[in-house]
Amino acid sequence: MNPPQNYPPPQYSPANQFPPQNSPYGQYPYMAEDPDQIRARWRLPRRTHPLSPLIRLAPLLIVIFIILIPNTNARQNTASGSPGFTFLSILPVFITPLIIALGGFITWRFRKFWIENGELRISTIFITKDTKHVKLNRIQAVDISEPLTARLFKLAVVRITVAGSARSKIVLAFLRIDEAHDLRTALLLPSPGSDPMASIIAQMPEVPLIAIKGSELIGSTLCRIAPYFALLTVIIITIIASTGVIQVFAFLPFLLFYAAVLASKQYSMWSEFKLGTVPGAFRLTHGLLTLNHETILFNRVQAIRVEQPLVWRPFGWYRVKVNVAGLGDLKSQNMMQTVLFPVGSLSQAFAAIHALLPDLDLARVDMNYPPRRAAWRAPWWSGATCVGSTPTAVLIRRGRMKRQIDIMRMDKVQSIRITCGPWESLLGIGSLAIDSTPGPVKCIARWRDLGEARLLAEHITIMARQARIQKNAQ
Amino acid sequence: MVDAFSSPADRPWQGVSPRLKTLRVFRLAPLVTLPWWLVSAFAWNASPILRIALVLLGFIAFGITFFLIVQNYKSWGFVERDEDLWVMHGRFFKKLVVVPYGRMQVVDLNAGPMERALGIAKVKLHTAAATTDAVIVGLENAEASKLRDRMTALGEAMAAGL
Numbered sequence: 001m002n003p004p005q006n007y008p009p010p011q012y013s014p015a016n017q018f019p020p021q022n023s024p025y026g027q028y029p030y031m032a033e034d035p036d037q038i039r040a041r042w043r044l045p046r047r048t049h050p051l052s053p054l055i056r057l058a059p060l061l062i063v064i065f066i067i068l069i070p071n072t073n074a075r076q077n078t079a080s081g082s083p084g085f086t087f088l089s090i091l092p093v094f095i096t097p098l099i100i101a102l103g104g105f106i107t108w109r110f111r112k113f114w115i116e117n118g119e120l121r122i123s124t125i126f127i128t129k130d131t132k133h134v135k136l137n138r139i140q141a142v143d144i145s146e147p148l149t150a151r152l153f154k155l156a157v158v159r160i161t162v163a164g165s166a167r168s169k170i171v172l173a174f175l176r177i178d179e180a181h182d183l184r185t186a187l188l189l190p191s192p193g194s195d196p197m198a199s200i201i202a203q204m205p206e207v208p209l210i211a212i213k214g215s216e217l218i219g220s221t222l223c224r225i226a227p228y229f230a231l232l233t234v235i236i237i238t239i240i241a242s243t244g245v246i247q248v249f250a251f252l253p254f255l256l257f258y259a260a261v262l263a264s265k266q267y268s269m270w271s272e273f274k275l276g277t278v279p280g281a282f283r284l285t286h287g288l289l290t291l292n293h294e295t296i297l298f299n300r301v302q303a304i305r306v307e308q309p310l311v312w313r314p315f316g317w318y319r320v321k322v323n324v325a326g327l328g329d330l331k332s333q334n335m336m337q338t339v340l341f342p343v344g345s346l347s348q349a350f351a352a353i354h355a356l357l358p359d360l361d362l363a364r365v366d367m368n369y370p371p372r373r374a375a376w377r378a379p380w381w382s383g384a385t386c387v388g389s390t391p392t393a394v395l396i397r398r399g400r401m402k403r404q405i406d407i408m409r410m411d412k413v414q415s416i417r418i419t420c421g422p423w424e425s426l427l428g429i430g431s432l433a434i435d436s437t438p439g440p441v442k443c444i445a446r447w448r449d450l451g452e453a454r455l456l457a458e459h460i461t462i463m464a465r466q467a468r469i470q471k472n473a474q
Numbered sequence: 475m476v477d478a479f480s481s482p483a484d485r486p487w488q489g490v491s492p493r494l495k496t497l498r499v500f501r502l503a504p505l506v507t508l509p510w511w512l513v514s515a516f517a518w519n520a521s522p523i524l525r526i527a528l529v530l531l532g533f534i535a536f537g538i539t540f541f542l543i544v545q546n547y548k549s550w551g552f553v554e555r556d557e558d559l560w561v562m563h564g565r566f567f568k569k570l571v572v573v574p575y576g577r578m579q580v581v582d583l584n585a586g587p588m589e590r591a592l593g594i595a596k597v598k599l600h601t602a603a604a605t606t607d608a609v610i611v612g613l614e615n616a617e618a619s620k621l622r623d624r625m626t627a628l629g630e631a632m633a634a635g636l
Contacts, residue, residue, distance in 0.1 A: 414602055417569065418569070419569045465558075472635075
């Protein structure tokens with residue numbers, strides 16, 4: 001994984017030319033519109049879009065029709081003595097969606113939200129009164145996604161992540177797409193105590209960095225599945241050859257179906273992928289059926305990993321993952337946010353890293369390998385593991401089959417550990433781990449010479465402190 | 475050659491309370507000795523030599539455990555520096571953790587019933603990383619609470635944010 005020829009890439013302008021100096025809105029130089037006007041639009045209590053309850057019901061209705069239509073036909077055709085298709089028998093099929101629709105209608109009718117006194121207020125007054133106040137400066141992220149059914153009506157879902165409650169996101173479904181973006185701007189307007197970057201980022205047009213071609217996405221997805229199929233074929237052939245049981249082919253359709261589901265899921269999640277930068281953040285747009293807009297603040301990115309599974313090597317594809325602070329539990333919804341981009345070339349990967357860490361010159365990092373005696377502990381892997389450090393980051397490269405490089409930001413180092421077991425102790429080697437927040441990237445330099453690991457640990461301690469001080473001074 | 479697990483420049487490792495040994499002995503001794511002794515006590519049909527051997531085995535197991543407990547007790551050490559805390563422990567599986575005060579989010583102080591009876595406590599430092607795992611066990615109560623207060627104060631003073 002050596003840096004490509006054209007590295008470092010030409011400067012991506014936004015970070016340098018920001019903020020523009022002569023703007024009519026004084027303290028908000030980046031605003032295209034008067035912030036007070038934006039706020040004023042959201043001052044009055046309002047409901048979500050009137051179609052919301054219906055759209056929420058849509059998937060259920062589709063399922064019901066799919067079940068109901070063939071069944072009614074079947075019953076009418078059995079012209080025997082049994083009553084068959086009666087009002088009573090299909091009653092539950094209508095009542096369930098009705099109840100759900102009623103619930104949805106009540107939620108829509110009695111739930112109102114508005115922005116007042118630096119708070120987003122959501123009140124539901126139906127039998128009981130329930131008001132939720134969310135301080136705007138506690139809002140960490142506002143993500144907009146457009147599920148298929150909502151997209152047909154040009155509607156979108158707004159998801160609001162609030163600091164301190166990683167588990168509960170506030171969901172406002174559904175708003176018109178332009179309204180959703182406007183609400184996002186209003187929520188992220190600078191207020192005392194809020195992260196000023198967040199509002200800047202909400203306003204800026206993005207500079208495109210990476211767009212993934214459909215062919216690349218399909219190819220990379222197929223490549224991921226191919227080895228398993230090869231293995232499966234070998235197993236099936238072995239079984240047939242040794243026992244003569246042809247019936248094992250019966251499993252094939254299921255497996256094919258399963259693989260197709262997995263592949264299409266991957267495909268629909270990541271197709272139309274675009275990665276852009278705004279000053280201080282990545283902006284991701286992706287999805288075939290559900291269109292997702294995500295924003296990953298540079299400031300919250302703790303560590304980056306560039307990885308390449310073995311099967312991708314002939315094609316020169318790479319994937320980039322990140323550890324993002326405050327994602328809390330890494331469940332499905334959040335899992336997306338740990339992938340910075342699903343497949344791309346090395347120069348694209350390096351461009352993304354360059355956007356995040358402009359000071360890091362990957363071409364000029366001295367990488368150190370473990371001592372030769374480490375081969376007694378890990379004969380195959382130790383020769384492929386190396387570590388290097390710069391004032392901005394610690395780099396760890398490892399893996400022979402699946403190759404990866406982990407980049408830990410110096411100013412985000414949480415703690416440093418040296419560990420060493422009995423066998424390693426005899427060999428005088430140990431592991432140096434640089435702890436980061438939970439996520440896919442784990443920075444562990446294994447099988448280092450113990451003395452060197454200690455010196456490196458002390459070095460990182462000092463560098464990390466300096467990086468933190470610099471960061472705080474900014 | 476640098477000793478990877480030596481204390482940071484000019485500051486010796488600060489040890490923990492010797493009562494940690496007592497705690498561990500009380501906790502582990504029954505586990506390692508009683509099974510042998512019980513077998514010995516209830517094996518009426520076995521030869522007396524075997525029964526005595528089992529009793530001796532119990533003592534040997536206790537001896538080994540005691541040796542390990544002492545080794546482990548000696549291995550614990552921590553150093554409070556100006557900006558970070560160093561914690562080291564383990565003799566066979568060694569571990570050294572460096573936690574900057576600015577990264578500490580929560581400092582836990584806890585003591586179970588046995589620890590309370592002995593007047594010792596455990597201090598655990600949490601950072602935003604789940605893997606940090608910086609624990610100091612067997613601190614005298616007074617020392618533990620002072621350490622906790624110092625850590626909390628320093629953590630607030632130097633808080634670096636995520």
